[in-house]
Amino acid sequence: MLSRSRNLNALGVLGLNRRNGDYILKFNPRRLYPLVDDKLQTKRLAIQAGIAVPELYGVIETQHDIRRLPEIVHNRPEFALKPAHGSAGDGIVVIAGRSAGRYRTISGALLDDEFLSHHLSNAINGQFSLGGVPDVVIVEYMVRFSALFERISFQGVPDVRVIVFRGYPIMAMVRLPTRASHGKANLHQGAVGAGIDIATGVTLDGVVGTEVVTHHPDTSNPVAGLQIPDWDVILDISARCYELTGLGYIGVDIVLDRDLGPLVLELNARPGLAIQIANRQGLLRRLQICEQRADFAASAPGRIDFSRREFAHPVMEK
Amino acid sequence: MNNRHIYFLAAVLTVLALSMFAYKAKMLGFPVMPQQQTQIWTIEAAVSFTPGPAAVKATLRIPSLTPGYSLMDENFISRGFGVTTRPAAAGREAQWAVREASGPQTVYYRAVVYRDPTRQAEDTTPAFPEAPKLDEASRIAMEGLIADVRRQSADVASFTTELLRHIGQGQNDPYIRLFLDRTATPSDRAHLATIFLAGAQIPARIAHGVNLRDRAGAVQPEVLLEVHDGVEWLYFNPQTLQQGLPPDFLIWWRGDESIASVEGGSGLDVTVAVQQSLLDSMLVAERRAERSGSHSAEFSLFSLPIATQAVYTVLLMIPIGALVIMFLRNFIGLKTFGTFMPVLVALAFRETRLVWGIVLFAIIVSLGLLIRFYLEKLRLLLVPRLTCVLTVVVLLMAGISVLSHRLGLQPGLSIALFPMVIISMTIERMSIVWEERGAYEAIQEGTGSLIVAAVAYLVMGIAWLEHLIFVFPELLLLVLAAALLVGRYTGYRLLELRRFKALQEDGARAET
Numbered sequence: 001m002l003s004r005s006r007n008l009n010a011l012g013v014l015g016l017n018r019r020n021g022d023y024i025l026k027f028n029p030r031r032l033y034p035l036v037d038d039k040l041q042t043k044r045l046a047i048q049a050g051i052a053v054p055e056l057y058g059v060i061e062t063q064h065d066i067r068r069l070p071e072i073v074h075n076r077p078e079f080a081l082k083p084a085h086g087s088a089g090d091g092i093v094v095i096a097g098r099s100a101g102r103y104r105t106i107s108g109a110l111l112d113d114e115f116l117s118h119h120l121s122n123a124i125n126g127q128f129s130l131g132g133v134p135d136v137v138i139v140e141y142m143v144r145f146s147a148l149f150e151r152i153s154f155q156g157v158p159d160v161r162v163i164v165f166r167g168y169p170i171m172a173m174v175r176l177p178t179r180a181s182h183g184k185a186n187l188h189q190g191a192v193g194a195g196i197d198i199a200t201g202v203t204l205d206g207v208v209g210t211e212v213v214t215h216h217p218d219t220s221n222p223v224a225g226l227q228i229p230d231w232d233v234i235l236d237i238s239a240r241c242y243e244l245t246g247l248g249y250i251g252v253d254i255v256l257d258r259d260l261g262p263l264v265l266e267l268n269a270r271p272g273l274a275i276q277i278a279n280r281q282g283l284l285r286r287l288q289i290c291e292q293r294a295d296f297a298a299s300a301p302g303r304i305d306f307s308r309r310e311f312a313h314p315v316m317e318k
Numbered sequence: 319m320n321n322r323h324i325y326f327l328a329a330v331l332t333v334l335a336l337s338m339f340a341y342k343a344k345m346l347g348f349p350v351m352p353q354q355q356t357q358i359w360t361i362e363a364a365v366s367f368t369p370g371p372a373a374v375k376a377t378l379r380i381p382s383l384t385p386g387y388s389l390m391d392e393n394f395i396s397r398g399f400g401v402t403t404r405p406a407a408a409g410r411e412a413q414w415a416v417r418e419a420s421g422p423q424t425v426y427y428r429a430v431v432y433r434d435p436t437r438q439a440e441d442t443t444p445a446f447p448e449a450p451k452l453d454e455a456s457r458i459a460m461e462g463l464i465a466d467v468r469r470q471s472a473d474v475a476s477f478t479t480e481l482l483r484h485i486g487q488g489q490n491d492p493y494i495r496l497f498l499d500r501t502a503t504p505s506d507r508a509h510l511a512t513i514f515l516a517g518a519q520i521p522a523r524i525a526h527g528v529n530l531r532d533r534a535g536a537v538q539p540e541v542l543l544e545v546h547d548g549v550e551w552l553y554f555n556p557q558t559l560q561q562g563l564p565p566d567f568l569i570w571w572r573g574d575e576s577i578a579s580v581e582g583g584s585g586l587d588v589t590v591a592v593q594q595s596l597l598d599s600m601l602v603a604e605r606r607a608e609r610s611g612s613h614s615a616e617f618s619l620f621s622l623p624i625a626t627q628a629v630y631t632v633l634l635m636i637p638i639g640a641l642v643i644m645f646l647r648n649f650i651g652l653k654t655f656g657t658f659m660p661v662l663v664a665l666a667f668r669e670t671r672l673v674w675g676i677v678l679f680a681i682i683v684s685l686g687l688l689i690r691f692y693l694e695k696l697r698l699l700l701v702p703r704l705t706c707v708l709t710v711v712v713l714l715m716a717g718i719s720v721l722s723h724r725l726g727l728q729p730g731l732s733i734a735l736f737p738m739v740i741i742s743m744t745i746e747r748m749s750i751v752w753e754e755r756g757a758y759e760a761i762q763e764g765t766g767s768l769i770v771a772a773v774a775y776l777v778m779g780i781a782w783l784e785h786l787i788f789v790f791p792e793l794l795l796l797v798l799a800a801a802l803l804v805g806r807y808t809g810y811r812l813l814e815l816r817r818f819k820a821l822q823e824d825g826a827r828a829e830t
């Protein structure tokens with residue numbers, strides 16, 4: 001057991017205790033958390049900084065506002081509902097159209113007004129927020145994911161997660177929904193996570209849970225070797241998200257829209273560690289490389305250059 | 319830098335906790351084991367006499383300076399007598415007095431003592447004794463004897479031993495023959511020794527006491543000779559010539575007088591009886607702390623009313639439960655619903671016992687979940703829905719109690735002790751996880767909580783630990799120190815070793 005632990009350490013794998021103790025507690029001041037825990041605030045900050053986000057249609061803040069939903073989405077057959085404080089994708093409903101006066105979700109289920117109202121009321125009352133505090137629901141543009149991902153994704157919206165350490169993108173992966181994950185890009189529920197080479201934006205092999213997979217379980221297409229489009233833009237906006245919040249250790253979630261290109265969905269101040277399995281590389285080694293050699297006063301383009309140079313896959317011990 | 323601060327703090331807390339623990343355990347004798355018992359002796363002196371026609375006064379010498387033993391308790395038992403105690407020439411005495419009494423009377427004195435090695439003879443150095451007043455012939459004999467003995471000895475101790483040897487020869491010793499007749503008792507011999515020692519300018523006195531060695535029933539007081547060598551009192555057995563205070567010897571009174579005397583009465587008879595027994599060490603330790611002027615007993619939890627003590631026995635174990643959870647979460651990596659929810663469930667297990675606790679918990683949560691899924695269909699707002707779940711949980715608990723009582727299953731009754739609000743919240747959280755992330759994860763987290771609760775219960779149920787924490791609450795500082803250290807533990811969790819297995823295999827492949 002001890003040798004296993006030493007082995008992991010030699011591979012530069014970051015554990016939860018270390019992530020919390022040495023990185024989150026150290027580089028993420030608690031007072032900045034609301035900026036990322038509230039997706040509405042993040043969205044507004046991003047708009048100010050000129051970072052592209054899904055367009056905000058409206059906000060449902062009170063029980064009374066729920067009745068305004070048809071009005072908000074009047075000319076928009078497609079939209080997404082998101083609790084502003086939801087975590088791990090909880091409480092998100094994506095409506096892809098309407099039929100016979102009912103809302104059709106992206107997975108094809110038909111929801112009536114009553115169901116949607118109930119869902120919104122639960123969300124406002126804090127069912128999906130941490131600690132059950134009252135919440136608001138964001139109504140926003142439904143991302144139409146680029147055709148590129150259709151071959152390796154089952155429904156839902158694949159998204160790109162980039163870990164940004166003090167402005168340096170250090171590791172990235174793409175999360176591909178599966179049947180098992182009910183179309184959600186959530187690794188805990190069985191979505192495929194595939195690492196991305198920071199230098200080139202080309203995907204690597206994927207994992208489901210802790211098992212390595214080379215092909216998407218539903219579409220049977222190979223996961224590796226795919227060039228993520230607009231990779232430069234993705235790196236640029238991830239790096240700039242550091243200035244946006246001041247948090248030193250974040251996960252930036254980005255979706256690729258067919259028409260609008262990369263959009264920032266949300267930021268996460270406690271990003272998970274599964275990205276290491278997806279890349280089959282340790283975060284700790286990259287964090288340490290950053291701490292030893294990076295110039296933390298550098299501008300975003302300088303930081304991206306550094307990351308592309310240092311974190312070309314695979315990053316080996318030096 | 320930051321870590322050093324924490325190590326320092328943890329070290330200070332550890333040292334503080336352990337030194338307080340050591341002081342209380344070693345110096346004050348607080349019991350480290352539960353139900354630890356200390357040997358105590360109850361010594362009873364019964365003084366009986368026949369009073370005369372007028373007022374009668376009975377005096378009994380009672381223990382005051384008892385090296386090796388401490389007095390825990392004493393009582394004076396009599397009917398119709400007034401009792402006073404007062405310091406006397408060599409110790410204390412108790413006096414029973416009554417103006418009128420008819421028929422034979424018995425008064426009792428009862429003392430409870432325990433062994434206390436810290437108690438020494440804290441006597442002041444006595445003055446040189448006056449030379450005994452003797453007739454000319456005796457004086458010459460005494461001087462001759464003293465000169466003889468002095469020649470054969472080096473110091474006070476050897477002088478005394480030599481003197482006692484001479485006295486022990488009795489009639490066969492030419493000097494002693496003058497002083498002792500054939501019927502001399504050990505007490506007479508000891509008395510004679512004090513006279514000779516006074517002649518040699520050595521302070522000496524007779525100590526009377528009882529031998530406590532696993533004797534039950536009536537005992538005869540025995541005699542020791544105490545001799546002061548200028549520094550401390552030395553003890554000699556006048557018969558065996560053995561030096562030193564026997565470990566089982568309780569000194570009762572000193573001097574030449576007998577144990578009791580009666581004024582205005584006759585037929586005095588004193589019997590002393592010893593009874594050995596065991597007493598909870600805690601009581602003895604408290605008494606000792608009181609006597610030594612330490613406040614540790616006054617400010618201990620034992621000074622609280624019994625009902626409050628019972629509450630604290632449980633409360634003090636909560637940090638231990640939290641410690642268990644901390645280890646299971648941060649070292650093993652188990653997931654639970656709510657950080658300390660398992661501690662509360664573990665507390666409920668104390669009443670239900672483990673197996674029943676798990677069964678009842680599983681029943682109530684499963685039924686609660688069913689209700690919760692049904693309520694979900696009704697599309698209630700969050701707070702009213704929680705209220706419904708809570709109400710249903712309480713009703714379920716009442717129902718299970720009544721049903722199990724009917725069936726004659728007593729453990730079912732204790733379900734009332736489950737923390738129902740916590741259980742309702744658990745049901746709510748579990749149903750959300752169930753819906754959002756699937757049944758597998760919900761059941762996994764629920765089982766994790768139950769396992770953690772069971773482990774916490776087992777650890778919190780260790781009787782010895784419970785006793786230890788209650789008697790030495792300062793040991794909780796160790797929990798604090800441990801929490802500080804774990805707070806800076808940045809190593810892997812046990813389950814992470816499995817989680818990152820894929821990376822390890824890669825690592826192994828890269829090496830070969």
